[in-house]
Amino acid sequence: MASGKDSGRRLRIGYFADGPWGQRAFDRIIADASLEIAFVTVRYETRDPELMRRAEENHIPLELSKNVNSAEFLDRMRTYDVDLFVSMSFNQILKPEFINLPKYKTINCHAGKLPFYRGRNILNWALINDEKEFGITVHYVDEGIDTGDIILQEVYPITDEDDYGTLLVRAYTECADVLYRAIKMIQADEVKRIRQSDIDPVGIYCGMRESGDEIIDWKQSSRELFNFIRALSVPGPQAASWINGKKISINKARMVPGAHSYKNTAGQVIGKTENGFLVKTGDTVLEITEYTYDGRIRMGDRLKDHE
Numbered sequence: 001m002a003s004g005k006d007s008g009r010r011l012r013i014g015y016f017a018d019g020p021w022g023q024r025a026f027d028r029i030i031a032d033a034s035l036e037i038a039f040v041t042v043r044y045e046t047r048d049p050e051l052m053r054r055a056e057e058n059h060i061p062l063e064l065s066k067n068v069n070s071a072e073f074l075d076r077m078r079t080y081d082v083d084l085f086v087s088m089s090f091n092q093i094l095k096p097e098f099i100n101l102p103k104y105k106t107i108n109c110h111a112g113k114l115p116f117y118r119g120r121n122i123l124n125w126a127l128i129n130d131e132k133e134f135g136i137t138v139h140y141v142d143e144g145i146d147t148g149d150i151i152l153q154e155v156y157p158i159t160d161e162d163d164y165g166t167l168l169v170r171a172y173t174e175c176a177d178v179l180y181r182a183i184k185m186i187q188a189d190e191v192k193r194i195r196q197s198d199i200d201p202v203g204i205y206c207g208m209r210e211s212g213d214e215i216i217d218w219k220q221s222s223r224e225l226f227n228f229i230r231a232l233s234v235p236g237p238q239a240a241s242w243i244n245g246k247k248i249s250i251n252k253a254r255m256v257p258g259a260h261s262y263k264n265t266a267g268q269v270i271g272k273t274e275n276g277f278l279v280k281t282g283d284t285v286l287e288i289t290e291y292t293y294d295g296r297i298r299m300g301d302r303l304k305d306h307e
Contacts, residue, residue: 010033010034010035010036011034011035011036011083011084011183011186011187012036012038012080012081012082012083012084013029013035013036013037013038013082013083013084013085013086013183014037014038014039014041014077014080014082014084014085014086014102015029015037015039015040015041015086015088016040016041016068016085016086016087016088016090016092017040017041017042017048017051017086017087017088017089017090018042018043018046018048018051018088018089018090018091019048019051019089020172021088021089021109021111021171021172021175021176022042022048022051022088022089022090023048023050023051023054024172024173024175024176025086025088025109025175025176025179025180026040026051026054027054027176028176028177028179028180029086029180029183030054030058032180032184034187035183035187037055037058037060038060038061038080038081038082039060039061039062039063039080039082040052040054040055040060040061040062040063041062041063041064041065041068041090042062042064043090043091044064044065044066044092047064063076063077067092068092068094068098069092069094069095069097069098074097074098074101077098077101078101082102083102083103083104084102084103084104084105084106084107084183084186085098085099085101085102085105085106085107085141086106086107086108086109086179086183087106087107087108087109087141088108088109088175088179089109090108093145094106094141095143096143099141099142099143104186105140105141106140106141107138107139107140107141107151107182107183107186108138108139108140108141108146108148109136109137109138109175109178109179109182110122110136110137110138110139110146111123111134111135111136111171111175112126112134112135112136112137112146113133113134113135113136113137113153113155114135114137114139114146114150114153114196114199114203115146115147115196115197115199115200115202115203115204116135116200116203116204117134117135117204117206118145118146118147118203118204118205118206119145119146119205119206119207119208120206120207120208120209121206121208121209122134122206123164123167123168123171123231124164124209124231124232124236125206125209125231126158126167126231127158127162127163127164127167127227127230127231128227128228128231129227130223130224130227131158132157132158133155133156133157133158134155134156134158134167134171135153135154135155135156136153136154136156136171136174136175136178137150137152137153137178138150138151138152138153138178138179138181138182139151139196140193145205146205147196147203148196149193149194149195149196150193150194150195150196150199151182151185151186151191151193152178152181152182152185153178153194154174154178156170156174160255162230163230163231163233163252164230164231164232164233164234164235164236165233165234165235165236168235211237214232214236214237214238214239214240215239215240215241216228216229216239216240216241216250216267218241218266218267218279218280218281218282219266219267219281219282220281220282221281221282221283221284222255222256222259222281222282222283222284222285222286223255224282225253225281225286226253226254226255226286229250229251229252229253230252230253233251233252234251238250238251238292241267243269243293246293246294247293248291248292248293249291249292249293250288250290250291251290251291251292251299252288252289252290252291253286253287253288253289254275254276254286254287254289255286255287256278256284256285256286256287259284259285260284261283261284262284264280265280266280266281266282267279267280268280270285273287275287275289276288276289276290276291276298
């Protein structure tokens, strides 16, 4: 099989994508004259308008399908004669006939350090689990969920200053970069496939977070709660609890240096601070510094009415 490098034509890509992830990767791919996006397919339900606009501006056909595995859609795909299908935050489960249609098959970019953190809401789960790093992996798609052979993987540090928002911003940019580099490896016939089972035979799968998962269990340790709150911070749903029967949405908390471990009623507000208030946890205390409560928003030392 001739490589993309030796074929004498641009590597033709069928692009399945959504959101900022898909938009930034689109920009990287389209800027390379040796690559060609033959068509764009966005999520059928949400239809990312920004990605659709990019496709139109670049005179790239838009292909929509409620079921990309259908015989009708696959017949349309064959007319494009693409070399590679690329998935970037696409949401349909892909079946073998679809996966194997292009000569270089189908690849996916996943914001997780495979074979760990397969599945959904990976950045949230990495913070909840107090991970010190997160990964971005480009892999071949197979019949499993995020189980195909790895093409390229990069790892990035997580510090206590990070939250869901900071990881998301970093992942948007780095996913585009890692995906682009993996495509260039395929084009140059330089891929050395890594089986995930050679890294770990079991791995980790994470299910999708759902409505109600944001409710705080104050019996957890202060460290666990600190991680939980930053994992759900804006643009996430924010961790939530109740004070005097009114909901409080918490965006940021701070570990209290030197706080002692002692038994008391978890979840009680036990004092005010310059930047918020203290809550008893399962072991020590936690300072809540950014929150929305009773129509008001507290952001550090600033308090304003909720608009």
